[in-house]
Amino acid sequence: MRLHRAAFFAAVTLLIGSHAGAASVAVTVADATGKPLADAVVYATPLSGKAPPRPSTALIDQIGREFVPLVSVMQTGALVSFPNKDNIRHQVYSFSPAKTFELRLYSGTPASPILFDKPGLVTLGCNIHDNMIAYALVVDSPWFAKTDSAGKAVVDGFPPGGLRHPCVALPPDGQRGAVAAAERKKHGQRYGDPDRRQAG
Numbered sequence: 001m002r003l004h005r006a007a008f009f010a011a012v013t014l015l016i017g018s019h020a021g022a023a024s025v026a027v028t029v030a031d032a033t034g035k036p037l038a039d040a041v042v043y044a045t046p047l048s049g050k051a052p053p054r055p056s057t058a059l060i061d062q063i064g065r066e067f068v069p070l071v072s073v074m075q076t077g078a079l080v081s082f083p084n085k086d087n088i089r090h091q092v093y094s095f096s097p098a099k100t101f102e103l104r105l106y107s108g109t110p111a112s113p114i115l116f117d118k119p120g121l122v123t124l125g126c127n128i129h130d131n132m133i134a135y136a137l138v139v140d141s142p143w144f145a146k147t148d149s150a151g152k153a154v155v156d157g158f159p160p161g162g163l164r165h166p167c168v169a170l171p172p173d174g175q176r177g178a179v180a181a182a183e184r185k186k187h188g189q190r191y192g193d194p195d196r197r198q199a200g
């Protein structure tokens with residue numbers, strides 16, 4: 001989810017609320033060659049004011065020396081847990097301005113979740129296993145979704161009218177493991193803000 005300036009397009013279809021007073025947006029994200037992009041984050045924010053805050057929780061597991069899921073999206077104020085499902089210890093950290101923290105070498109589930117209290121991109125790593133990387137996009141909105149393997153996402157349940165077109169944050173370049181680690185090294189943790197280009 002670093003800044004990805006390669007050409008891409010996002011096709012946006014607005015589906016006017018078929019269910020009681022709520023609207024939804026269906027988005028397809030593909031790269032310049034037309035290949036669907038999974039793990040792009042799509043979210044909508046109000047034109048004015050703030051989206052109603054909603055207490056929420058999120059889980060980012062460590063399984064087989066990987067973070068699962070690779071990409072998460074959550075509303076500002078989410079409490080995020082980092083259960084270690086491996087039989088080795090991990091040391092999870094982030095240097096991102098949106099959330100800087102470290103969970104010292106641990107097994108099992110740390111007693112306290114981490115409060116993600118600022119919007120932005122949080123890039124996660126493990127101090128023991130350099131190939132471990134994950135991205136959490138914290139957004140000031142409860143209306144978000146991730147694209148599936150067909151590049152499709154549906155954001156729904158928001159009030160019709162008064163919302164911006166969906167913003168699209170692109171998935172990380174490359175795959176897990178060595179490629180992602182190389183990217184992280186290259187960019188020195190400075191992934192910056194997600195691409196806030198408006199789709200459509």
Ligand SMILES: [Cu+2]
Binds near residue numbers: 089090128
């Ligand atoms: Cu680790």
